[in-house]
Structure formats: C-alpha cells, structure tokens
Amino acid sequence: MISHTKVRIELVALFSACALFLSTIEYMIPKPVPFMRLGLANLPIILALGIFTYREYFLLLLLKVLGQGLISGTIFSYIILFSLAGSLSSAIFMLLIFTLFKDKVSRVGISLGGALASAISQLFISRLILFKEATYVIAPLFLFSGLISSIILGIFANEFIVKSKWYSTLKESKV
C-alpha cells in the first residue's frame, strides 16, 4: 500500500521534471537577444494551479528553480537571482489571480499576469545589478516579448486542460 502523501510528492517531482524538460528545450531555441525568454518552463506551474495545495505548489516552484540552476549549471551565478525573482513573483501573482477569480479567469489571464510580474521583477533586478539606467531601454522589448509568449502559453494551457486525458484524471483524483 502506497501512502497518499507519497504519491502526491511524486506528482510534484513529475511536474518539476516537466519544467526541467521544457527549460532544456527553451535553452536549445536560439534567441536574438540574451535574457529574452519564452517561459516554457512556466507551463507546469500554470497547469499546477487547481491541482496542488499551496505547500505542494511552492515545493514545485523551488524544485523548478533549483533544477534549472543545476541543469544549466548557473546555480552559483547571479543568473539564479533573475530566475528566482522571476519565478517566485510570477508564481505568487498567478496564485493570487487564481484564488481571487477561480473560474472567472482562464489560463491566458493567469499566464499574462505571471509574465507581467516576472518581467517587472527581473527588470528591477537588472536595474539593480547589471544595466542600471539602461534597463529602461530594454524594458519595452522585455515586456512585449513576455506579452506575446505568455498569450501563446496561456492558449496552449487552455487547450491542454480541455483535451488532455492525463490532466483530467489528475483533476478527478484530487482529494
């Protein structure tokens, strides 16, 4: 007999592994500007809303950030600060939107909100340590690329929730 909590923890690990998988895919896609990100690894976090408890949700987030740092080897560089600030603020904001509006908001809105929070916090850190005033110049580029990629991710998440058999069994089995 396998205990209930153990299965839940393994589900968290599986979601975080998906995030890792997606970040390696993102890493392979060439980008015209460094620091521009698609946020593919955010997809499991978006989908995790409504499935996990708060504790499990933040555990997933921690694993995502640490895993990304480990696999890209940037865990001891300050890239991890960008990643941590972006992931944490976007996760908190997405959770907030989700708990406030429940079914009144689709994953597009959640994804947009997360990307906005992430972009703002990363711009803030970039102003603090890397670019100083020049951050203002990259801000529009940063925000608009985030806008577009988060809409696409949100639409995909909406589709996935409707069509995926795996996801619907997860939702049903939730106790």
Added chain:
Amino acid sequence: MKYSSLRLISGAFIILAIILSESLVLRFLMTFYIIVLALNSGRKFRLLPNIILFISISLANTITPYGLVLFSIGSYPITLGALINGANKALLLISFIYASHYMMSSRPQIPGKLGHLISMQFYYFDRLTTKWRQIEKKTPIIGAIDQLLLGIETEIDEDSIKQTEIKYVKTKDVLIHILHISIALLLLFIFSDMGKNILPFIAQLP
C-alpha cells in the same frame, strides 16, 4: 572528502578572487582561467553567445557617460570609462556562469529531504527524455504529451534512483586544486597596490 566538494571549494575561492579584482585586465585573465577550468571539466563553451552578451552589456552601460569621449553618435557620446564599466560587469557575469559550471560539473549531492526530492526530479527527467524520444507521432502535440505522461507511472521504487558513484579525493587532486587557488590569489596580488609597486607597468593597465 568527496571529489565534488573539492571543486566547490576551489570554485568558491576563484569567485572570491573575481569579485575582489578591480582591474579589467585582471577580470579578463580570471574569466579566461575559469573558462579553461570549466572546459577541462567537460563543459562546453560557445564563443558567439558570450561575445553577444559582452557587447550588449558594454554598450548598454554607455547610457551613463563616464570619462573620455571616444566618439559620438549624433549627440550620444561613447565614453571610455562607461565601456570599461560595462566590460567589467559583463566579464563578472560570464565568469560567474562558468565558475558555476565548473563547480557543478561533478554533480555534488544535496543532502536531506530536499536532496531526495531533487534526485526524484532528475529521475523523472531522465524518464521523460528517454520516453519522448520513443514517441514517434509527435503531432498533434497535446496527444503526444498525453501519451508521454500516461506512460510514466508515478510509483517508483527507491532503488531506481541511481546513486551516482562517489569519487573520493586523491592527494594529487588536492594539490591540483591548491594550485588553481594559488594562481587566482597570485594574480590578485600582482594587481593589488603592493604588486603595482613591484611591477610598475601593471598600474598603466585599465
């Protein structure tokens, strides 16, 4: 002592030396050194992304003008001091990335509950990547992802989380790492005020 902790220690010393270095030339030498170490430990180095990073950070810093005007684009001055500041920041970033690569290259084990969770994460990650290769029909994408995730059972037995072979330290390894640390500290000393008194030409460098 484990081999992976040895790299963590020497990497930490080199990072410290990089932070303390004020001269651009010294930063450059340190960055070069840590890239060679990372390459030697099996990491890849791609020149172009690093050059793009270097140039973009250096140019971004010209927004805050500082020092001698090299040339102007319209009324926008490109100043030497600002470029040096930017180059310093870019080198700091690049060297941190490769120092981190170097420190992580022998996958140090994280102890405790979190460490266990991370090994679970990597176990599933391995399963996902191997399974994904086996799936032939990748369109429609949602169907393929479903097939991938349904194929992975979330019940794992503890033994399947492979413990990576722990490599223990030999005296030779310790000596090599002490050498790395000494080289970093020696460079730092040469570029310090005391070093500048002994070798006056250092003071002329940016």
Added chain:
Amino acid sequence: MKKLTPIDIIIFILFLTIGIMSFTLYSTVSENPEVHVTAGDKEWVYDLSVDTTVSFEGPIGFTTMEISNNRVHVHDSDCKNQICVLTGWIEKPGEWIACLPNNVFIVIEGHTDIATEEEADDISY
C-alpha cells in the same frame, strides 16, 4: 477551445498599458544632466548623478574636479589665480566653470528646460 473571460481581457489591457508606458521611460534616460569637460582638444563626459573625482592635465598642471550630490566644483588646481576653485559649486544646466590658465572648461549640459524645472520647484513648495 476555451473562451476568454473578461478578467483575461482586463489583465491583457493592464499588461499592454504597462508595456506602452515603458516606452516613455526612454526620455527619462536622456534627461539626466551631463557634465562636459574639455581640456586641450579632448572631451570627457560624466553623469551629474554619479559622484566622482577626476583630474585633468593642462599646460600648467592638474585641475581636479569633484562631482558630489548632483553638484560640481573644482577641488583644486595648479593655476595661480584659483578663479576656478573660487567659483564654487555649480548644479544647473548651462552653468560653467573655466580654468583659463590651465585650459580646462567644465559645463553642465541637460536636456531639461531650466525654466520648467524652476516652475516645477515653485509648485512643489
């Protein structure tokens, strides 16, 4: 296909507004006053908001300029008459300090209109 909700649209508009607003930040960058220094045929530029001390070499010797708290002055100069040192602190765009014997000229250049800046000060008081 799942329908978009009004909340989605509101968040989208919020994002878009912040994105468009970020373009206006461009202008704030160029509004920072700059300190231009000419000595001989070379020119130097510094940001008025970044504190620093620099020396310039002229035919007589060195003239040392100090930027602190958004103000500039000549800290010391090797010239005889010391007019540049006595000029004291300058802080507004258009103001200048010259050390003629040593051929060093310091001027604050800003894109902000001096008049409007004074008006803004009046309002805030």
